[in-house]
Amino acid sequence: MSVRPPQDDDSEPETLAFGIAALDARLDEAEVNWPATDRELLDALGDPAIPYDASGSTVALVDVLDRVPVQEFETETELLDTLHPVFEEYRENSTRSVLGQLRSLLPF
Template sequence: MAVRPPQQGGDDPDSLEFGIAALTPYLSETDLSFPATTDEIVRELNDPAIPYDANGNSVALSEALAAVGPSQFDSKRELLDALHPVFEEYRASGGGIFSQLRALLPF
């Protein structure tokens, strides 16, 4: 396994956040209070596209929330716990055939 050399003064991030780790900053930057409904969450966060894999594929928060059973969350932790399997399912599905083909291309 190769180790990536340290970046010299680059602006590239050390890591790419996806899934609930990518959603957490949106929740921290808002005045959203819990309990909150899915509609309130989407409206307060402006329905961001949340990356669900390291390739940068993303899904709208409203679409991810539509796949979750409950429509109200009593806490931030409850929301993140409910969304985690949804993001994992998107990641496992690979984003479809076009994303898989794009990942195979050398450019």
């Protein structure tokens, strides 16, 4: 069963940030000194699970960092640019799976 949201609600709809947008939000909340190594990032962020698609599927940050050859990042922008292809690969692979295809058909 589902319930229709109230029609007179003036609040903004909630959105789910995923991929580098979700990581960027975590970085904004953490105290990271640049340049930073992958281990320093994990220490500062606590190895969070980062959503990589709109369905809320997640991947551990350590797994994403392990898939790139770089271990030190000069800036936040360099980190996000380096990790973007990894998040995209996770997102693309999730939509190809049978479960991912079923999720894309459901309205939630």
